[in-house]
Amino acid sequence: MVGSLIETKFFVPALRRGHVSRPEPLHLLEQAADARLTLVSAPAGFGKSTLLAEWLAGAAAAGRGVAWVSLDDQDRDPAAFLTYVVAALQRVLAGVGAAALELLGSSPVRTEAVLTTLLNELASTSGEVWLVLDDYHLVDGPEIGEAMVFLIDHLPSHVHVVIGTRADPGFPLSRFRARGQLVEVRAADLRFSEREAAAYLAGSGVELTPDDVTALTARTEGWIAALQLAAVSLRGREDASDFVRRFAGDDRYVVDYLIEEVLAHQPEEVRDFLLRTSVLARLSASLCDAALSRSDSDDLLAALERSNLFVVPLDDRREWFRYHQLFADVLRARLLSEQPQEVPLLHDRASRWFEQHDSPHEAIEHAVAGRSFDRAARLMEDAAPSIRRDRQDAVLLGWLGRLPERTVGNSPVLAVFAGYSRMLVGDFEGAEDRFVQAERVLSSVVEGEKAPWRHGVELRTLPATIAVYRASIAQAQGDVERTVLHARSALRLAGPSDHQARGGGAGFLGLAAWARGDVAGALESFSEAVASLHAGGNLVDELTSTVILADLCVAAGRPRRARRLYDEALRVAEEHGAAVARATADLHVGLSELDLEAGNRDAAAGHLQVSSDARGPLGMPESHYRWFVARAALARAEGALSDAIGFLDRAEPLYHGGFFPDVRPIGAMRARIWIAEGDLQAAADWARTRDLSPVDEAEYRREFEHLTLARLLLASGTPGEAVGLLARVRDDAESAGRGGSLLEIRMLQALARRAEGDVPQATALLAEALTSAPEAAGYAQLFLNEGATMADLLRRLAEGGGPGSQVAAQLRRADGSVTPGAAPSHAGVLSERELQVLRLLDTELSGPEIARQLFVSQNTLRSHTKHIFTKLDVGSRRAAVVRGRERGLL
Amino acid sequence: MTAATPSRNRPVDSIDRAVATAVTSPGTAPAEVYRIRVAGRLDRRWSSWFDGFQVDAEEDGSTSLTGAVADQAALHGLLTRVRDLGLELICVTRETG
Helix, strand or coil: CCCCCCCHHHCCCCCCCCCCCCHHHHHHHHHCCCCCCEEEEEECCCCCHHHHHHHHHHHCCCCCEEEEEEEHHHCHHHHHHHHHHHHHHHHHCCCCHHHHHHCCCCCCCCCCHHHHHHHHHHHHCCCEEEEEEHHHHHHCHHHHHHHHHHHHHHCCCEEEEEECCCCCCCCCCCHHHHHEEEEEEEHHHHCCCHHHHHHHCCCCCCEEEHHHHHHHHHHCCCCHHHHHHHHHHHHCCHHHHHHHHHHHCCCCCCCHHHHHHHHHHHHHHHHHHHHHHHHCCCHHHHHHHHCCCCHHHHHHHHEEEEEHCCCECCCCCCEEEEHHHHHHHHHHHHHHHHCCCHHHHHHHHHHHHHHHCCCHHHHHHHHHHHHHHHHHHHHHHHHHHHHCCCCHHHHHHHCCCCCHHHHHCHHHHHHHHHHHHHHHHCCCHHHHHHHHHHHHHHHHHCCCCCCCCCCCHHHHHHHHHHHHHHHHHHHHHHHHHHHHHHHHHHHHHHHCCCCCHHHHHHHHHHHHHHHHHCCCHHHHHHHHHHHHHHHHHHHHHHHHHHHHHHHHHHHHCHHHHHHHHHHHHHHHHHHHHHHHHHHHHHHHHHHHHHHHHCCCCHHHHHHHHHHHHCCCCCCCCCCHHHHHHHHHHHHHHHCCHHHHHHHHHHHHHHHHCCCCCCCCCHHHHHHHHHHCCCCHHHHHHHHHHHHCCCCCCCCCCHHHHHHHHHHHHHHHCHHHHHHHHHHHHHHHHHHCHHHHHHHHHHHHHHHHHHCCCCCCHHHHHHHHHHHHCCCCCHHHHHHHHCCCHHHHHHHHHHHCCCCCCCHHHHHHCCCCCCCCCCCCCHHHHHCCHHHHHHHHHHHCCCHHHHHHHCCCCCCHHHHHHHHHHHHHHCCCHHHHHHHHHCCCCC | CCCCCCCCCCCCCHHHHHHHHHHHHCCCCCCCEEEEEECCCHHHHCCCCCCCCCCCCCCCEEEEEEEEEHHHHHHHHHHHHHHCCCCCCEEEEEECC
């Protein structure tokens, strides 16, 4: 998307010659330059853009940042809109926006996460900035409106939003008004007074008597667009007063009358040029030449600009222009009524010009406007691969909506996309209909005949793509068998370099295996999927999938392998910095869980801190339920049981099932804490609502709950009931190779035996558990959570000196009450930003210089430095550098 | 889009045409006929711009645009065109049902 941004949309309109300064509305704006939101709301042709340009020329001259976007109806898609917003800010604030743009590249786009990331970055900048959204009426809608309100509500005080619009935006203006956060300039403020009209006309070289000025102002009601047109007609006229009198006495629509006048006085050639080029949203000489089959558009455009005829330059080089929207509408309406047969021809030639000039979006716009739907479909097929690569699915889906059903149905690539869009909204039948349609069209091509559609990479990978979508639907419907069937067929159909399809197929195979509890199979498939994502250059997905792989390693009883995966992923993430901040934050949460499980609470706390630092001061975006789960586990390990419940309560609403089996339900985690607190009634109530029973069959989906129930039975003094359940769950875990589960089950079996009073047998079972697990030491917290009874069994085992005694001793050392915990050794305790700061502390740069280099305020820098000093346990810059060297951070 | 609508056969009574369209497009809800009144006098030629709506001069100097719309979204599209021309809107009434 970044590559296809239209540069001219960032251009602050140039002030025209003869433009009249507007001290009164300008005063309104300047008076409240620090308002959060400024709204310039008035109909077309009231000089909104000009007023804003004049105001901001002053602001820019005073060294303030102006991020301008001229919106168009392409930006109605929230992702496209936000991309322009971020890109505009990026132009005035170096170092801002990379992470938000990265998020905008992922699908589906999570607007709030994008905004949160952007706001965090804005908060660390200094210097006044105005974000100007001109022609906002073209994009206003519920989704963009909601995003704007969120943005405005959280803006740092040095960033201001300015909106130019023909209709009031759909957000709660009264609330902003009541809080004094809104400045408004409306039509009444923008109408030209007689004095201003006189000044404007004189500046345009029109001499009028005061009476004529009065009549003209009254007839146009101070509407600037109309005055401008009148000035064009009046210039050089001998009979100005006659003109004004005739105009004032006519009751026709002002613009109709005046354009008629203007056109009547143009040479036939100019008149024709104006009418025909009005179908173009923007004009260049080359484009006009192509669309009108002429070769002198250069001269004509220059002449139009010289004589102030409707054209607005869009850049400094006088290459691109557009007509003022109001005039363009009038000209188009005329063309439509005078030469309707010309309209599709003009669009078709314009579409071809844009196609040749690598502007597929505008080529498609014109093809659709000219009703060349088949051509539009071919252009969309051509554009599909790059759109998919940039994950701008919404753009393609928007285009589909503008094609007739028949055109979509006749293009296999587009039909599959239409099916995909049905799938996203949960209409699985509608999706399948589209896939079948695409397959039918594909197979209907007679051998040797050329199919009408494009033979690009999309078409080649289509059968594999359909299979991936079908696997996805089967997975969503909980049909494991069909998920496997379609995922396998995707892998069979995909070529070696179809990374997207390969990754999808392997991913769904992995999910199916995981849902069955086949951890080893899931690990294998997910490793393949991650390799494909890597080969396809899909970094964010690759890093996010690392968390799943690591979870599977832990389930398989291999936490060390999980740690290696995290370390490697963090190394990759560090190379990409802020762009993958969200993934980095997730990786640190995973590491926190590993450290906690291994009994290293300090390191676990450090990773959680780094994780929230990576997300910035605005806190947790919605998806971060796992941060709270990890925080709850830490609180529990620290003995703060009610805090743990509190964190779980916060995690719960953030959890959105999604593709992955819910292997650690939050309700069961809470029940485990109740059991530890001794609130057995609450835990029993939970077990009842979950319909759990000691005689349940074992199944992976319920394993975590069953092991929670077993603890409840032990705590309730009925170990006999737990024994049978544990035996069944153990068989299931053993047959599926879930080493992590097996360790926990065997530990609970030892506790059950202990509860029955057989201490030697319990100790023997525990020894067996520890010796048969390859990495039992990585699960220290699992044992610590079981409290005094387990501590006693571990002590007996350790002191007994037999098999398992060394591991038992190791586990006991992890308990802080036995030996002080090891100091955190992981370099990740410093956030990436802090590491950056530390590196700069190791230079000759002064504080203010470092702040400037990092584009942060001195206050922000100070808080980073403070954190570094605390984390490194030092009191000065020099000491921090020395300690950093000792720890290998520098 | 009205780009391909031949407008030489004017005047076609827009209401009749709208009803005919509604009858010949099965599966769609019956079209509603609306009248939009704006201040000032609009030329007849604006008909194709406003999706073939009939343009009539009223005695009080205003102009009414009358025709059938497929649905509410189409009506709002027309009102947006009224807004974008800077026309002053007087009223919108439904003429059917």
